Amino acid sequence: MLKRQDALAEQINLSGLVWLLIAQVIVVLPYTSAQVIWIIPALLFSICWRALTLSGRVSQPSWRIKLLLVFLAFGGLAFGNGIALTLHSMVSLLLLSFALKSIETHSRRDALVVVWVAFFLIAARFLFDQSIVAALYGVVSLVCVTTTLIAVQNPNSSVSSFLRLRMGAGMLFTCLPLMLVIFVAAPRLPALWSVPNMSSGPQTGVSDSMTPGDIANLSQSADLAFRAAFKGPRPAQNELYWRGMAMSHFDGKTWRPFVNPLPDREMRELLSNNLPQGESKSTDTSRKVDYELLLEASNQPWLFTLSTVTDITPDALLGFDYRAIADQSLTAAKIYRVTSELNTARDLTLDPWVRELSLQLPNSGNERTRQLAKKMRVESPDAATYIDRVMARYTAEPFHYTLKPPTLGDEDTIDSFLFDSMRGFCAHYAGSFVFMMRAAGIPARVVVGYQGGEWNEEEMYFSVRQFDAHAWTEVWLPERGWIRLDPTARVAPNRVEQNLREAVKDEGSFLSDSPFAMSRYSWLSDVRRGWDATQYRWQKFVINYDSESQLEFLTALLGKLTSTRAALFVGACLIIIGLFWALALGMFRRAAPLPAHQKLYQNFQNLLTRKELPKDRAATPTQQALSASKMWPALADDLQSFVSEYNAICYEGQAASKEKLRRMRKLLKGLYRADWPLNS
Amino acid sequence: MSTAIQQNLEDCLQTLSSLILGKETQLKLAICCLLARGHLLIEDLPGMGKTTLAHGIAKVFALDYNRVQFTSDLLPADLLGANVFDARDSSFRFHRGPVFCQVLLADELNRASPKSQSALLEVMEERQVSLDGTRYPLPEPFLVIGTQNPQSQSGTFALPESQLDRFLMKLSLGYPDPAAERQLLQGNSGRAMLDELKASMTAEQLQEAQAMVPKVRVTAQLLDYVQRLIARTRDGQECSTGISPRAALALLNCAKSWAMLHGREHVLPEDIQAVFAPVCAHRLVGNEETDGELLARKILAAVEVIA
CATH class of the missing domain: 1.20.1590 (YP_001051499.1 fold like)
Structure with a gap:
């Protein structure tokens, strides 16, 4: 040693x-x-x-x-x-x-x-x-x-690598049940220390500004943005407007939420101090939907919800423009449970400052558009008709939905889009539409977020990917409040009713810069969906297994959760694991049971020992019978025939037939009953 | 088993018993060794009847017999033969040595030099003589009966363990009991009888008997016992050198012959016990016990027949 x-x-x-x-x-x-x-x-x-x-x-x-x-x-x-x-x-x-x-x-x-x-x-x-x-x-x-x-x-070099590998895997496998019990039942304490924020991690998802004119080729990614699981009936595909934030300020080129990009804290203050003043009320067509959002880590605080959110857990900030913001940037995947009321009338009366914000336009520029708006507004009897006519213009004129639009320069970008290029994607349509509205004195804003998602029938959830990112508009009308309008849907109905892939089918630009993305290939959709569902379950049941879901799970398993029950459960698990280990390590591996003739011979030996025949472990059966015969000559015949039966089975190799065993039993019984005279 | 052969073997034993009185067990063991095609080593003091036994076996089984007296100046050529120049036809001719026989009595084996000992031991293993690139097979059956004086006697070269291992059994005859001694003294036995001894069996019959030995049945239970015995010699409790697989095989073969000699077609634990000491004693090296015989008895007594 x-x-x-x-x-x-x-x-x-x-x-x-x-x-x-x-x-x-x-x-x-x-x-x-x-x-x-x-x-x-x-x-x-x-x-x-x-x-x-x-x-x-x-x-x-x-x-x-x-x-x-x-x-x-x-x-x-x-x-x-x-x-x-x-x-x-x-x-x-x-x-x-x-x-x-x-x-x-x-x-x-x-x-x-x-x-x-x-x-x-x-x-x-x-x-x-x-x-x-x-x-x-x-x-x-x-x-x-x-x-x-x-x-x-x-x-020891004689042990092969394969054997070692098997041993290593076996050891870990043996530990697996304990690991599972600890995972399921151990208290999930909040971390005593927190993982420092990975500040260097890249921000993903929708950004907080939008400059459509600069983008010549919208890069798309098939990365997952979030999943949304519906408990009840799900909304139709064209109702799935996952609202991120409103962009109210336009400087002639770029859309932003406010005049200047605000630091996180000030933005929160601004949003929370100006909660919706205007009355919101449910319309006849409103309906409630409950869903769970499983957001991927984005390093941004934006949540994407269906408007209007009436309840959200864990708590999140609900801004005056109906956006929802998490308390912190999402550095790890997180689940939100949300209740929304679709088709609610929002802000039946408009705050003056929101109205001002929603009518803002640069002082100059885009003159052609302004003139067109004025002309069309004059020709329309009311705002609603004006809106319809502006919408109709997108279909009447040769507008074209594309992911590869021409760039629009720095000046008069709306003019160049509406009158010259007429080619663009959602940001172009939303931006120009809002401009047209504001130019006619109708409050309007751009909303960015995601639209649609891929439904997974098996697990009842939508997976929304980065390429589902979308921009649409909201227009405010008296009596009706904010109405969602999507000019893109007019130009490319496929985009909203189906998905992006269908909308740019002819162009072939869907995920054109990521040739290996599975989403690119429709024939892989079954595989993709299965894989996605697996990831969803992993995310939901493993990664997001926190103290709350633990309580839920254990309650479902044990009924009312008391400390006694929990202790009993853990105790039972540990006992079962102990038994499993004992079994795996061979504690219960018993020697094969003795054959009948061996057992009989054992009884025979015990009998002789009880009758005080000197014990000799090296004595063969025949020798034992002989020495016993010498002490009890009267029993010699029985002793010797018993032993010869035994020898026949044991050493002659004869089968231990029932007949033979019966004879042995009979002889042994006789010996039990026989008179064993005391030795003098 | 054919009863004729059984009867023949009985006769052989009877005849030998009348030649060497009161040593029935040793005689049985010797026959047993012959049946198992092994070589026999007899260690005893001078004058105990070793030579008589060897001679008797040769006669009883009608085997061709040679005796070589080993001395310190005996050379391998004296034993194996040599190529001798024949002047008449100007060529070398092989002169067969005394080893070309069926029973070779190597008398006082341990008085010869290691060189000659080795020559003999090689012949025992290969059952042939190789000389100048030519191989000369020995007749069948071939049995070497070596005798040696106890090592305490002067002028002896001890046989090394590796060579002892070539002998299937080692026996010693020991002094006769008083009754046998009396008969001996009365002249009812001894050398005089040797010449009158008649063969009870032919060499062919012996070979037939030898061929039957492997057919004796051995059950798993018996093998368990044999393995327990072997394991006991190897676990270091009593022995520093245990039993080799070759010796284990020899043990089983001898037990089979022993069983056959007793008219059985299967081996009993008794058979193992009977041959264990003669087969194993000279191969075991004890921790403290120097006498192999005693060591073997100790091991037998310590191992359970039925576990």
């Missing part, structure tokens, strides 16, 4: 080293997408050096070289990321040390350090990615690192 110190200092052998290197590559690989790219070269460099050292071609690096490497690595890190103490840079530092450690992994102690850090890195990966793929990869890495641990601790 080696002493602990000696065991730790023992050199690791080739198979241990190979496993270690495999584990290192597997653990580091997923980090390369987000972290320092050159981590892989660094790892390969140190691995190659280690391998060359092992083959005896290169000597081990001296402390000078090691020091130089450390300085190089830290310098490179500081050069690339700066020296801020962010999560990102700390993980990069750990990764680098991890990669460089392999150059000096000689003893078991070194190997253990690498293995423990590998375990830590597998867990740390989930700070960046919690998808189902990442989880599966994590399991694979766990198996690999556990196998490495086995290979390092048990250097």
